[in-house]
Amino acid sequence: MSEATAVKEHISHEHHGFMNTYIFSLDHKMIGKQFLLLGLIMLLLGGGLALLVRWQLAYPEQPLPLIGASQHYLETGEAETAMDSYWDSELSKTEDEQGWLVQKMPVGIITPAFYNALFTMHATIMVFFVVMPILVGAFGNYLIPLMIGTRDMAFPLLNMLSFWIAVVSGAIMLAGFFVPGGHAATGWTGYPPLSTDPAWTGVDWGQNLWCISLIVLGISSLMGSINYITTIINMRAPGMTYMRMPMVIWALFIVAILLLLALPVLTAALAMLVFDRLAGTTFFNPAGGGDPLLWQHLFWFFGHPEVYILILPGMGITSEILPVFSRKPIFGYKAMVLAMASLAFLSWIVWGHHMFQSGMNPSMGMTFMITTMVIAVPSAIKTFNWLGTLWGGSIRFTVPMLNSLAFVSMFVIGGLSGIFMASSAVDIFIHDTYYIVAHIHYVVFGGSIFAIFAGVYYWFPKMFGRMMNEPLAKVHFWLSFIAFNCTFFPMHILGVGGHMRRIYNPMQYEFLQQFEHMNIFITMSAFALGLTQLILLFNVFHSMFRGKKAGDNPWNANTLEWTAATPPPHGNFDAIPTVHHAPYEYSAPGISEDWLSQTNELQPTNGNGH
Amino acid sequence: MDKDFVLWPEQASTLASRVDNIYLFLVAVSVFFTALIFFLIYLFAVKYRRKSEDDVPKEISGLLQLELVWSIIPLILVLIVFVWGATIYFDSYTPPADAMEIYVVGKQWMWHIQHPTGEREINELHVPTGQAVKLTMTSEDVIHSFYVPAFRTKKDVVPGRYSTMWFKAIKPGEYHLFCAEYCGTKHSEMIGKVVVMTPADYQNWLAGGPASEPMEVTGEKKFQQLACHTCHTDKPNARGPSLVGVFGESVLLKGGRSVIADEDYIRESILNPKAKITAGYQPVMPTFKGQISEVGLLQITAYLKSLAKEGNQ
Ligand code: HEC
Ligand code: HEM
Ligand SMILES: [Cu+2]
Ligand SMILES: [Cu+2]
Numbered sequence A: 001m002s003e004a005t006a007v008k009e010h011i012s013h014e015h016h017g018f019m020n021t022y023i024f025s026l027d028h029k030m031i032g033k034q035f036l037l038l039g040l041i042m043l044l045l046g047g048g049l050a051l052l053v054r055w056q057l058a059y060p061e062q063p064l065p066l067i068g069a070s071q072h073y074l075e076t077g078e079a080e081t082a083m084d085s086y087w088d089s090e091l092s093k094t095e096d097e098q099g100w101l102v103q104k105m106p107v108g109i110i111t112p113a114f115y116n117a118l119f120t121m122h123a124t125i126m127v128f129f130v131v132m133p134i135l136v137g138a139f140g141n142y143l144i145p146l147m148i149g150t151r152d153m154a155f156p157l158l159n160m161l162s163f164w165i166a167v168v169s170g171a172i173m174l175a176g177f178f179v180p181g182g183h184a185a186t187g188w189t190g191y192p193p194l195s196t197d198p199a200w201t202g203v204d205w206g207q208n209l210w211c212i213s214l215i216v217l218g219i220s221s222l223m224g225s226i227n228y229i230t231t232i233i234n235m236r237a238p239g240m241t242y243m244r245m246p247m248v249i250w251a252l253f254i255v256a257i258l259l260l261l262a263l264p265v266l267t268a269a270l271a272m273l274v275f276d277r278l279a280g281t282t283f284f285n286p287a288g289g290g291d292p293l294l295w296q297h298l299f300w301f302f303g304h305p306e307v308y309i310l311i312l313p314g315m316g317i318t319s320e321i322l323p324v325f326s327r328k329p330i331f332g333y334k335a336m337v338l339a340m341a342s343l344a345f346l347s348w349i350v351w352g353h354h355m356f357q358s359g360m361n362p363s364m365g366m367t368f369m370i371t372t373m374v375i376a377v378p379s380a381i382k383t384f385n386w387l388g389t390l391w392g393g394s395i396r397f398t399v400p401m402l403n404s405l406a407f408v409s410m411f412v413i414g415g416l417s418g419i420f421m422a423s424s425a426v427d428i429f430i431h432d433t434y435y436i437v438a439h440i441h442y443v444v445f446g447g448s449i450f451a452i453f454a455g456v457y458y459w460f461p462k463m464f465g466r467m468m469n470e471p472l473a474k475v476h477f478w479l480s481f482i483a484f485n486c487t488f489f490p491m492h493i494l495g496v497g498g499h500m501r502r503i504y505n506p507m508q509y510e511f512l513q514q515f516e517h518m519n520i521f522i523t524m525s526a527f528a529l530g531l532t533q534l535i536l537l538f539n540v541f542h543s544m545f546r547g548k549k550a551g552d553n554p555w556n557a558n559t560l561e562w563t564a565a566t567p568p569p570h571g572n573f574d575a576i577p578t579v580h581h582a583p584y585e586y587s588a589p590g591i592s593e594d595w596l597s598q599t600n601e602l603q604p605t606n607g608n609g610h
Numbered sequence B: 001m002d003k004d005f006v007l008w009p010e011q012a013s014t015l016a017s018r019v020d021n022i023y024l025f026l027v028a029v030s031v032f033f034t035a036l037i038f039f040l041i042y043l044f045a046v047k048y049r050r051k052s053e054d055d056v057p058k059e060i061s062g063l064l065q066l067e068l069v070w071s072i073i074p075l076i077l078v079l080i081v082f083v084w085g086a087t088i089y090f091d092s093y094t095p096p097a098d099a100m101e102i103y104v105v106g107k108q109w110m111w112h113i114q115h116p117t118g119e120r121e122i123n124e125l126h127v128p129t130g131q132a133v134k135l136t137m138t139s140e141d142v143i144h145s146f147y148v149p150a151f152r153t154k155k156d157v158v159p160g161r162y163s164t165m166w167f168k169a170i171k172p173g174e175y176h177l178f179c180a181e182y183c184g185t186k187h188s189e190m191i192g193k194v195v196v197m198t199p200a201d202y203q204n205w206l207a208g209g210p211a212s213e214p215m216e217v218t219g220e221k222k223f224q225q226l227a228c229h230t231c232h233t234d235k236p237n238a239r240g241p242s243l244v245g246v247f248g249e250s251v252l253l254k255g256g257r258s259v260i261a262d263e264d265y266i267r268e269s270i271l272n273p274k275a276k277i278t279a280g281y282q283p284v285m286p287t288f289k290g291q292i293s294e295v296g297l298l299q300i301t302a303y304l305k306s307l308a309k310e311g312n313q
Helices: A003-012 A017-023 A028-058 A071-076 A082-091 A100-104 A112-148 A156-178 A205-234 A247-278 A292-326 A333-346 A362-374 A376-390 A399-422 A424-430 A434-464 A470-496 A510-546 B014-047 B064-093 B199-208 B215-225 B263-271 B294-312
Strands: B100-107 B110-114 B120-122 B124-128 B132-139 B144-148 B153-157 B163-168 B173-179 B191-197 B250-252 B258-260
Touching (some): A028 A112, A028 A156, A028 A510, A112 A247, A292 A333, A292 A376, A292 A399, A362 A376, A362 A399, A376 A399, A376 B014, A399 A424, A399 B014, A424 B014, A424 B064, A424 B153, A434 A510, B110 B124, B120 B124, B132 B153, B132 B294, B153 B163
Antiparallel strands (some): B173 B191
8 A cells, every 4th residue: 555545545534523533533633632631621620629728728627718608607607698508508407418518518617537538639630630641641642643753643542542541530530529438538649557448537439439540540541651652663754763753752752661560560559459448358457467568669669650750751841842942952862861761760769768767677768768869860960951952042932931941940949859858867857748748749730730831832833723822821821930939839848847748737736836827828829829720721722712823833843743734634744754853953054044854854064963 | 926936846856956967958959059050041041042033053962071060960969968868867767775665556546655664645755855765666557657846756657567766855845746647537636745854853753653563564464364374384395485585586487487586576476476486386376366455565575575684684
């Protein structure tokens, strides 16, 4: 079959109506957009849960704004507002008849049991249903075939299934909110024995559904990762050697390998947990000869590679954007690839740094300490090479660029706080305090989420054929950046001050009362941060239909996706492109433009990087 | 807020200042690198901002020497931090030989403290200054974590095993004691305090409480009540091995392996006797699971320890 007929054949199965185009689409680009939508919806939900948690921390056991009962009602029992009457009538019912809301937050005051479910589900949703679906699911699906120059993923059907299984998993996870006993409330880390026996938390099916949902999600991720690996190994366009692959493809390739190896460990641990809960086994129960610490080892053996699954795509996106807007090649391409590979490798041998205080043998602890410290080296290489990319460039401060610069600087803070925790003596002091919460958010919000912003702004024109509104995007960026730092930086101070994480009411602790104002400040910043995201949502949906029409290559970038039509048709390219260059030949001497598409046959005089 | 704002808890143990020193060193290093990197980003942003559409920068795609510099400097720094941190970490794990022993049992949502002299406390721990204290801890239900911010120490308290931690308090006063590991609905109410007293006050405190019997005496009674002594008779042809002088020594097991008879081993021998069989004996010892509390186990252990001391003499 000739290339041309193959294309025709392929293209002829498109347009089979709404269902096949938008719902059960096999097209990697549509699946990518579906993952993006799933992630954005879950982002709203997960963010909302976080704001409830923050409310409780700043104004412990006070009614929520808007829906809470009035002060007058609380003092006198006389209903004054509409909400007062609502709470009044709900509270007069018997427990079985009471609605969902009044069980979780009578008169608008969050109960301890619900609070615990809130922080558990906030983290679970953000990690598994926001950052993973967007960075890996959306960008992975959308970008891999376009950037390596092929028509689709190796297994389109598996790809479609991977999305829909993720949706099923999400539905199971959300169902947990509505079962008797409430949703899982053991933290996103689900440590047994708390998680093995309903007697300890009062949670029964919530925890079961949590486990089942994550097992199902594991299947989805496995399908995705097999697809990514196969596609990248087998379907690169002619001339697209490994060392000519864009950095984001390298990142996604490494992430797919991590996913393939790490997720089965989590799945196995979750299955053991479900057996302990439902079938009477005692894998994690000391009374039956099991060991609760076994879970911690399994969870973190998965968990640390998992955090690199969350950050590596962000590093890839940043490495893509910085050269484009500095009009310079990425500084030290090989070192950058090697650094990512070594981060991935090291991520397998550091899990014990989450367990320094669990009572492990100190020689073991020291081994985990040194392996974790060494992570600083590839991290430093990446950071300085990003700076090297800016050095001597011709920098355009577009919105993707601003978000990428935020990624670099926030990653610096998150990485450095990691070193504090890697030095076990200090970690023993700050473990399980707000310091850890600050660290997590500098890497996952400051890192992964700013990378998501950068990626969305950067590839939006290709995805939807229209530009996003730039002034609005700048407002969104600056407000997010400021509110983010106001929210999370003070948490370092709380942590070192001894403020523990996962506590319902800090004001119960005399020595934490001095932090009341700081907690209020953090909560106000968090609400500002949350509201700011509405600007992004508005911009995305508004620009999708009303944005200025984008050309094929609005940023004058070199990589293959910009050689496809905008938005790319089913099958992506008229003819499979041939690659002649490394991806970052910007400002190469001897050619008139300051960029050189990977498909352009021109040889710059005195060019390098081949 | 009538108290002054303090940036971090006071230093009330010998460990605290050592941890704070390395912490402050790390702060200094971090501030330096953050400032350096932010300054460079700012500098490059100003200096290399695109000036015109045909502004063409020099193509620099790498510089090996520079890349080596910024790989090696961080490596050296983290190695320093490693050696320094590891020393403190190792010391924080190794109680001095003269440490006074106190036992802790965590449960939802309180701390149960048992002194060897017999005093029991709930959510309060009295200790003298200048004396190393070693805590042997376990949990009756889920994982808790014994956290005293002013001592800069924290250790998980795990069901089914003993964990230990030690500290030497240096300043009399009351310090907060918390559970740091999330342990269920009322985790945030698991609050206690450590009362540090001068040795003289501590002696008064010991003498002042209701007369209490030392742990090993209670343990001995339990040993009789549960009929342990019927088999462990110390006679040559007894059904069970003599337990005199066993604690802390190495025990030969069936199959040739040997183990040190520590707290965990005693505990396992009582709750799950079939797990390790002493060489030369039949596996006839019944399990006492469900018949004895965590505190009871600690008391019997204290009794067996006292036998060890006598046995060694
Ligand atoms: C029916 C007799 C019997 C009773 C009752 C009994 N034991 Fe034992 N115990 C044995 C035998 C036999 C062994 C050695 C074989 C083994 O390790 O199970 C043993 C071993 C031990 C050991 C390990 C000692 C070593 O040298 O390795 C400890 C400790 C111990 N028992 C404590 C107790 C305590 C405490 C009780 C009471 C709560 C108790 N035993 C009750 C028969 C008994
Ligand atoms: C220089 C790099 C890093 C180092 C040295 C480092 C070190 C650590 C250490 C030692 C802990 C455990 C602290 C404790 O619980 O006491 C930790 C926790 C954590 N780290 Fe990192 N880290 C680094 C980068 C990252 C990145 C890139 C991510 C994710 C994108 C990440 C996400 C997390 C999360 C989510 C936790 C908390 C887990 C929990 O307890 O809930 N870290 N890190
Ligand atoms: Cu980790
Ligand atoms: Cu607790």
